[in-house]
Amino acid sequence: xxxxxxxxxxxxxxxxxxxxxxxxxxxxxxxxxxxxxxxxxxxxxxxxxxxxxxxxxxxxxxxxxxxxxxxxxxxxxxxxxxxxxxxxxxxxxxxxxxxxxxxxxxxxxxxxxxxxxxxxxxxxxxxxxxxxxxxxxxxxxxxxxxxxxxxxxxxxxxxxxx
Amino acid sequence: xxxxxxxxxxxxxxxxxxxxxxxxxxxxxxxxxxxxxxxxxxxxxxxxxxxxxxxxxxxxxxxxxxxxxxxxxxxxxxxxxxxxxxxxxxxxxxxxxxxxxxxxxxxxxxxxxxxxxxxxxxxxxxxxxxxxxxxxxxxxxxxxxxxxxxxx
Numbered sequence: 001x002x003x004x005x006x007x008x009x010x011x012x013x014x015x016x017x018x019x020x021x022x023x024x025x026x027x028x029x030x031x032x033x034x035x036x037x038x039x040x041x042x043x044x045x046x047x048x049x050x051x052x053x054x055x056x057x058x059x060x061x062x063x064x065x066x067x068x069x070x071x072x073x074x075x076x077x078x079x080x081x082x083x084x085x086x087x088x089x090x091x092x093x094x095x096x097x098x099x100x101x102x103x104x105x106x107x108x109x110x111x112x113x114x115x116x117x118x119x120x121x122x123x124x125x126x127x128x129x130x131x132x133x134x135x136x137x138x139x140x141x142x143x144x145x146x147x148x149x150x151x152x153x154x155x156x157x158x159x160x161x162x
Numbered sequence: 163x164x165x166x167x168x169x170x171x172x173x174x175x176x177x178x179x180x181x182x183x184x185x186x187x188x189x190x191x192x193x194x195x196x197x198x199x200x201x202x203x204x205x206x207x208x209x210x211x212x213x214x215x216x217x218x219x220x221x222x223x224x225x226x227x228x229x230x231x232x233x234x235x236x237x238x239x240x241x242x243x244x245x246x247x248x249x250x251x252x253x254x255x256x257x258x259x260x261x262x263x264x265x266x267x268x269x270x271x272x273x274x275x276x277x278x279x280x281x282x283x284x285x286x287x288x289x290x291x292x293x294x295x296x297x298x299x300x301x302x303x304x305x306x307x308x309x310x311x312x313x314x
Contacts, residue, residue: 122166122169126169126173129173129177130173130176130177130180133177133180133181134180136181137180137181137183137184138184140184140185140188141184141187141188141191144188144191144192145191147192148191148192148194151194153192153193153194153195154188154192155188155189155192155193156192159193
């Protein structure tokens with residue numbers, strides 16, 4: 001703190017009735033010359049924090065009994081929106097083994113992991129396509145066999161009187 | 163990216179192979195038209211001596227160029243059996259059309275007197291599915307004749 005801080009005294013600049021005593025004025029004069037030291041403990045620290053907190057997005061009022069977090073944590077909490085909080089909770093809910101595993105991987109390995117996942121997904125899609133094609137072929141052949149056994153030639157139109 | 167294109171290419175080749183093969187298989191499976199018809203059968207020698215010759219005349223119409231195989235057997239009234247030479251051809255030897263064919267077969271001397279029969283079981287195949295999976299067959303031809311007398 002650059003400026004010295006003097007706690008407000010209720011009776012400052014209020015002269016009570018009484019004779020002008022040189023001692024009081026002497027004291028005042030001394031106080032005017034003196035710079036009070038920065039006191040970083042107790043009530044002063046609390047008041048300093050209150051000053052900082054006054055401009056936070058969540059402000060509980062002048063007489064709040066809450067002690068605020070250090071500035072870096074207040075900045076973090078102030079920057080998190082609702083979806084951010086959900087994501088943060090998901091991160092915390094991750095299995096510790098997962099976090100250890102990811103932290104051991106380097107960027108190249110993580111990019112390769114992307115590639116591996118893509119490979120698996122595309123292989124699965126290809127398998128699904130093949131499944132459909134094979135299913136269609138089997139159904140078609142089965143249908144033709146059934147029709148043939150009952151005497152109907154499906155391809156007679158294109159066979160042309162052979 | 164190029165790997166993806168390669169993958170699509172492979173998938174396309176495999177799928178077209180599956181579809182193409184099954185399509186061809188279906189085309190061949192559906193074909194059940196018998197390529198040979200027997201118009202008329204005439205037994206020239208209705209009575210045969212054992213050891214003699216059985217003569218059968220048939221009018222056969224060939225409508226398709228297909229492979230033919232005929233198993234031929236002679237049976238007599240006393241359970242004797244004689245296999246005759248098979249008829250095997252890849253394509254009708256005289257081509258398509260209607261032809262009269264005369265079969266001259268030896269009746270064995272151990273055939274005993276009584277009712278006898280000549281049986282012909284034809285199996286045709288016009289494509290690969292017929293050949294290895296489901297040949298074309300027709301009811302066998304049964305021609306009855308009589309065996310009478312002694313061999314000599």
